[in-house]
Amino acid sequence: MTRLNVIKPAAPSSKVAAEKPAAPAAQSGAKVFWRSLEEKADAQRNAEAAHGSDVVNRTIDASELSRLKRRHFMTLSGAIGALATLEGCIRRPVEKILPYTDAPSAGDMTIGLPSHYATVTSQRGEALGLLVNSYEGRPTKIEGNPDHPTSAGSTDLWAQATVLDLYDHERARTPSKKGVAKSYADADAALDAVIAEALTNGGQGLRVLSHPTLSPTFIRLREQAKKRFPQARFHTYAPVSDANVYAGTRIAFGQPLAVVPAFQSAKVILSLDSDFLLTETGSVLAARQFGDSRHMESAAGEMSRLYVVEPSMSLTGANADHRLRLEGRAIGAYLKALAAELAGQGAEIGVSAGGGEVAGVPASWIKSVAKDLLANRGASLVVVGSRQPAAVHALAAAVNRGLGNAGKTVTYVRPLDGADVDPFEDIKALAADLASGSVKTLIVLGGNPAYDAPADAGFAAALAKVPTSIAVTDRVDETASLATWHIPLAHELETWGDAQSRSGSYAVQQPLIAPLFNARAAIEILGKLAGETDTSSYALVRTTVSGLGGSDELAWQRLVQRGSGPVSGFETLGGLSVANDAVTQAIGALPGPSAAGELEAVFLADNKLFDGRYANNSWLQELPDQVTRICWDNAALIAPSTAKQLGIENGDMIKVTVGSTSIEIVAWKQPGQAPSTVGLPLGWGRTKGGTTAAGAGFDVYPLRTSSAPHYAPAKIEKLGKKYPLSQTQEHDSMEGRPLAIDATLDEYKSQPDFGQWATPDMSVAPLWKPQDYSEGHQWGMVIDLNSCTGCGACIVACNAENNIPTVGKEQVARGREMHWLRIDRYYAGDEAEPEVALQPVACQHCEEAPCENVCPVNATAHSPEGLNDIAYNRCIGTRYCMNNCPYKVRRFNFLNFNLEVPETRKMQFNPQVSVRFRGVIEKCSYCVQRIQNAKIGARREERPLKDGDVVTACQQACSARAIVFGDINDKTSAVSKARAVDRNYALLSDVGTRPRTRYLGKIRNPNPEMKG
């Protein structure tokens, strides 16, 4: 018996491949996956690609950069060789050890061991509890806080990336007045003068602008300041917010409420332009709940079904079982038709919705979806995206009530802030007052309105007219450069603060480090306005907690240690009555579908930069967009059919006109885009965001107006110019073999091990004596493709944990991105409405690793625990291993990407991982530093290592819990159980590499009535 049979759990044995029986129902090899439109169209090119390089169709010509001639190269390399010899002689410079004079107590810090502190981030409308790793006072890695309800131990990609923002050396270091650096004494004097004047006139002419906040301290101080200055006005504005949700619930329930879905209890989910898995509020919790609802231990299990109706392919749309592309304006009409059908089928909707046909919507999308929703009363869910008008949210509330979902799959909570204003009207009113001269002083507490306010508000021009404007932002950005004063805003990891989540927990934001650049917290500025005597952020938060009933010192310390606690009196509302007449009236005023021949511009919260606030974060810039796979740029997304009509190809510059304003932007053909729409991701084209943000992407805010901030009628026109885009979707090709394997639920039930049918195991033993893996720890990973949403948090977490450099747009175009973990995105079927498959791929840690056999210096070798090791200092850079890897997961340091790293950035480096030099290969190590430290920790405590002691960075970050890691020799471990799930398969198993990483095949759950 060969060892192969040990691993292979069940039938289709290795004979299958030889005998070629009739293909089983679920043989997914039959499905043709394609990664890009070019690949789909151009079979010839594919054939060439199969014989040539792994990177085809580069959009940047790499040769243009190589000006180095051969002779210069020889001269230089000679000189370098001589220098290297010299350097070898001077081996040991005298090195100093500088210990503490007065050491912190061992409980606070142990040199060489990380400490973990609980804190919270509140960046996208929801609080997210964090645990931050800190080495000797330097925060290096952010993880989720298992005790915080919205995190439960995981994070999103933005939380993972925020530690890099902390060390951004381009943040402002001192206050400044009109560009001239000033001291804090000067800035405080200016602020005191503003306050002194406001005290004389009750705040006449004083305005304060901030983002909607989650901080009870911020709200407490703002109320205090309002009382102190009754004439002053406080505005809230954020370019992407839940204002429409609040307005919709006000129509339906008479009070503005936040909608909190419970996806784990839903069997049928209808998402109407809601990207709840990524860009909507509360996406971390949503992704986990959605993952839970799709979790399948065996074919006997149940899973949810997701319908998505949306104009532009979102990550949620990519995960849909059924997806309908529909322009944004028609979605209200679709929900009306659906509500009418539901009422017709017997649901008590209570709202007379009218109904009728909607152009572009097949009848089955109304009849069958209604039937499916009704069949799952109380276990269905309709969610609506924050872009949709208030009336659609109101109608969705009525539909959810009618389906008996309220209180079961959806609950409502009172939002903390921003519920009573339309942010676009508010900022427009503020800008009008600024322009008219009635405002003497404007204080901007965070945010960047000069960049992201609607174009018709004319905020930037109006700001310049205010006599005194104080911008409190992290850098001299678009807003701060127009203000008279700039005060640096501290990062969340630098100051005290607090945040209340929609699940009713109060979390304390605990600083990990003193402000690097002497910056201030927004609450410290507000505390001055509120007349607080002690305006340190600690005192302000402590006072809030005392007010909430936590004056007891021990209770406070426990709260800070755990990171969060429940909010007393917090209400979750379920069975609210819906004001049917108000909803009927509101939906009557919904706009119809757009006229024929007219395009609709859809303004999208960007998958990586969100509204632009993360623009200077190189991890996020380099992360390939989850859907388009473009790095370092955004693009206008247009349907392939529309592009064909207008003769537009990928990379063509186009002019997009909304009203009388137009911008130039590069076009990208996005499969699944509604034909009459153009998707415009916000947040790019920053002019004063920093050097990383500079030149990346195109600013689409100029097209956004307060009257049409989400969907606007637009025209596009081809310009006849090209723009180079770097995108990774065709890098690292595995040459058309079956990789992301999927099946429908019915196919799964009839053939539970469908994954292994598509990739049968090798039937021959290796030529050499196989290593014995039966003893000790044997590490393995399982990735459940059914839970994975493809959000990319794992990639950013891997960047942070493993000191992975970013290489920039040009190098990405040459295929030199360094990500150890990538997410492959495949399309299948029709390019107008494709199925999407997403698959994270890192080093598979093959037991018979092809890379090891070709290394001439034994720099990559196998550990007895089944890891594919690399010793960087042995590597001489032949790249044989990279070429011989069938999974294309090895990365080569073509340049010394870590050479010119700013000092502050170095503080983020994980001291447990080598920072690699030019000329060496690197790849996923299964976070071997975490394995070793867990083993050492267990030995120190004189106990055996237990399951769960080793958590890899990607696993830790994954909110959908798609990644399981552990010891496969321990038969009770989570990873052993996951490997035993029937739909497991090994990637390219037929190559005979025997990978340690296994995948669980994706299951699609289509509605049988809607087939075909």
Added chain:
Amino acid sequence: MQLFPRELNYLPLAVAVGIGGIVGPVATLGIWYYFSPKNTQVGYAPEQPIPYSHKLHADELGIDCRYCHSNVERSQEAQIPATQTCMGCHAVVKKDSDQLAALRGSWASGNPVPWVRVHKLPDHAFFDHSAHLAAGVGCVSCHGRVDQMEVVRQDQPLSMGFCLDCHRDPAPHLRPKSELTNMTWKPEGPSGDESAQAHELAAAGVNPPEHCTGCHR
């Protein structure tokens, strides 16, 4: 006409012999030097800013190693003690000594004492003190008789070969947990190296890594 003289035919041979005669010895000498204690710096004993004597403190006064290197069982870093640790005694003992002026200066100013590093591993070697102590490796195995050193010097090569010698056969270097800091402990048994006691300790699950990522990450 013959342009080149006949003797020139011997040129390739002469070149080959010449190269052999030069390259061979140079390579031999190079490798010899590379592996010699001079290169691995055994015996490196730099002058320290304060003439601290381990012989006085550890041997004559009998202070345990862990009194100052207090992290050694908890962390990868054994830790050079803070000025505070020294001042614990020297605020009272020898408080006017000239030799301790730098120490008092550090305590008064808050600036650290700039000790010179003696034992240095390359940055890509991730050594962990706590792991070795937990396994039962004593201080003396790598650091030598520090208790007999007036000036601390490097006692062992601390090269990869030195590490691997022990990782491949740890038994002779293991001792009971109670004897970790004992500089003079000898295994009981007929011949020290092959004591039953050490093998008993090794059998208790000491399984040091010999693969790359055991030390290089």
